Amino acid sequence: MDWKKEWKPLAWIVGGFVLCYYLPVDWLRGLERLQNAVWESLYLVRWYAREHVLLCLVPAFFIAGAVGVFVSQASVMKYLGARANKVLAYGVASVSGAILAVCSCTILPLFAGIYRMGAGLGPACAFLYSGPAINILAVILTARILGPELGIARAIGAVLFSIIIGLCMHLLFRHEELEKNPANMAMPEPEVTRPLWQNAVYFAAMVGILVFANWGRPSSETGLWHSIYASKWMITAGFAALLGLILVRWFQLRWWKIALAALPVALLALAFPETPGIAFVVGILELSFILQTEGEEMREWFDVSWGFAKQILPLLLIGVVIAGALLGQPGSEGLIPSEWVARSVGGNSLSANLFASVAGAFMYFATLTEVPILEGLLGSGMGKGPALALLLAGPALSLPNMLVIRSVMGTKKTLAFVTLVVIMATASGLIFGTFWG
Amino acid sequence: MKKIQILGSGCKKCQTLYEQAQAVADALGIEYEMVKVTDIKEITAFGVMMTPALAVDGEVKVSGKIPKPDELKKYLS
Numbered sequence: 001m002d003w004k005k006e007w008k009p010l011a012w013i014v015g016g017f018v019l020c021y022y023l024p025v026d027w028l029r030g031l032e033r034l035q036n037a038v039w040e041s042l043y044l045v046r047w048y049a050r051e052h053v054l055l056c057l058v059p060a061f062f063i064a065g066a067v068g069v070f071v072s073q074a075s076v077m078k079y080l081g082a083r084a085n086k087v088l089a090y091g092v093a094s095v096s097g098a099i100l101a102v103c104s105c106t107i108l109p110l111f112a113g114i115y116r117m118g119a120g121l122g123p124a125c126a127f128l129y130s131g132p133a134i135n136i137l138a139v140i141l142t143a144r145i146l147g148p149e150l151g152i153a154r155a156i157g158a159v160l161f162s163i164i165i166g167l168c169m170h171l172l173f174r175h176e177e178l179e180k181n182p183a184n185m186a187m188p189e190p191e192v193t194r195p196l197w198q199n200a201v202y203f204a205a206m207v208g209i210l211v212f213a214n215w216g217r218p219s220s221e222t223g224l225w226h227s228i229y230a231s232k233w234m235i236t237a238g239f240a241a242l243l244g245l246i247l248v249r250w251f252q253l254r255w256w257k258i259a260l261a262a263l264p265v266a267l268l269a270l271a272f273p274e275t276p277g278i279a280f281v282v283g284i285l286e287l288s289f290i291l292q293t294e295g296e297e298m299r300e301w302f303d304v305s306w307g308f309a310k311q312i313l314p315l316l317l318i319g320v321v322i323a324g325a326l327l328g329q330p331g332s333e334g335l336i337p338s339e340w341v342a343r344s345v346g347g348n349s350l351s352a353n354l355f356a357s358v359a360g361a362f363m364y365f366a367t368l369t370e371v372p373i374l375e376g377l378l379g380s381g382m383g384k385g386p387a388l389a390l391l392l393a394g395p396a397l398s399l400p401n402m403l404v405i406r407s408v409m410g411t412k413k414t415l416a417f418v419t420l421v422v423i424m425a426t427a428s429g430l431i432f433g434t435f436w437g
Numbered sequence: 438m439k440k441i442q443i444l445g446s447g448c449k450k451c452q453t454l455y456e457q458a459q460a461v462a463d464a465l466g467i468e469y470e471m472v473k474v475t476d477i478k479e480i481t482a483f484g485v486m487m488t489p490a491l492a493v494d495g496e497v498k499v500s501g502k503i504p505k506p507d508e509l510k511k512y513l514s
Binding site: 074077106108109110112113114116117118296307310311404407408 | 445446448449450476477478480481484485486487488501505
């Protein structure tokens with residue numbers, strides 16, 4: 001036996017055996033908290049499935065897919081190139097995550113590229129900080145589950161502070177001459193197939209569907225919000241019709257296919273006005289089917305959307321199960337006592353915000369799982385300020401990605417970046433918690 | 438002997454590109470060596486920022502997307 005190679009599995013097996021041998025089954029069985037945690041996590045999963053998947057996540061995947069296919073990423077990257085205007089580069093870097101960073105695995109190569117071949121350290125750091133926070137799925141999910149204030153605060157906080165962090169990094173290391181990278185940026189040629197305003201209207205139609213289908217019941221029975229709520233399905237149908245029209249006019253879908261698809265949706269909506277979900281699901285299925293059969297561009301749109309769904313849904317589900325088991329549904333307890341949460345990150349003190357930032361900076365969150373975890377923490381008594389701090393520091397940094405960043409820009413700059421992220425996230429949390437907490 | 442390099446930090450799309458390129462190269466019957474480049478420094482050394490990317494004999498052919506099978510065929514033959 002080769003001990004050098006085999007000691008690891010041996011250690012695992014011995015460890016596993018010892019654990020099983022002394023497993024305190026009787027004690028665990030008597031633990032009410034443990035049983036509770038199982039039910040809590042099941043309730044939470046059901047709640048997600050009922051409330052968030054159909055009306056929110058499914059349209060969001062279509063939007064994210066459309067961003068991936070129809071927004072020319074190359075046309076954005078030219079503002080982050082080596083000869084780019086420096087001031088403009090910061091602005092573009094801070095917001096371009098919204099369309100460049102739909103998948104978290106693309107952020108690090110883009111960051112490395114901007115740093116070594118493009119606009120340099122400052123814009124690269126700005127991009128790295130804001131990217132994960134403002135990508136389209138993150139914004140939609142945060143606003144939907146954690147509430148619009150936190151959703152908006154997350155996006156605005158990420159953009160503003162990313163510029164500050166970028167500038168600080170630039171000033172701190174302004175004397176360092178970067179080894180010139182011999183490679184030129186290899187950028188795909190931007191393919192322009194339709195004017196920008198047509199794309200804008202197309203995205204507006206989809207965002208309209210998403211927003212109005214999810215319009216929440218307002219607390220009062222009168223006023224503008226209530227009248228929008230009362231007719232939300234009419235408005236949603238209007239946006240859906242607009243989307244259909246756009247697809248026929250600008251995306252060369254055959255009109256009779258759209259008409260044929262719209263008919264059953266309309267009939268179902270009239271037949272079951274109490275459960276509009278039926279018409280919604282049928283509409284989505286028909287759209288998916290049509291996209292498969294109508295040309296390269298449309299198939300690609302569907303494929304990319306499906307790719308996101310396939311990648312993100314399982315992670316999110318696991319995240320929800322874990323969050324439910326550890327923290328319970330809002331208002332009840334899981335494995336971790338709410339008291340602990342409230343003590344360490346409750347209220348809006350400096351220490352609570354700092355703790356949330358540091359924990360977020362080192363913890364690894366799989367794509368978007370920060371949202372259910374935060375929901376659990378908020379339900380267990382976390383303050384809104386620390387929640388924002390964690391939302392800002394969390395997805396931007398984790399121990400594994402710090403190692404990659406270090407390999408790109410060295411230990412000193414990485415330490416500076418991590419410190420800046422923690423400071424800025426803490427500051428954003430404090431400010432948000434003071435005014436909206 | 439062609440050197441085919443798939444550039445990407447190991448996400449789903451890079452894996453797909455790897456498999457597709459392999460299938461196309463096999464179908465073409467060319468002699469090739471296929472490598473995954475996952476180190477981010479090496480990827481940037483190619484000038485690539487948007488993964489997945491495909492390089493043939495050291496020259497970047499596609500970046501930022503998975504090319505269609507007939508495009509792949511063109512690059513690999």
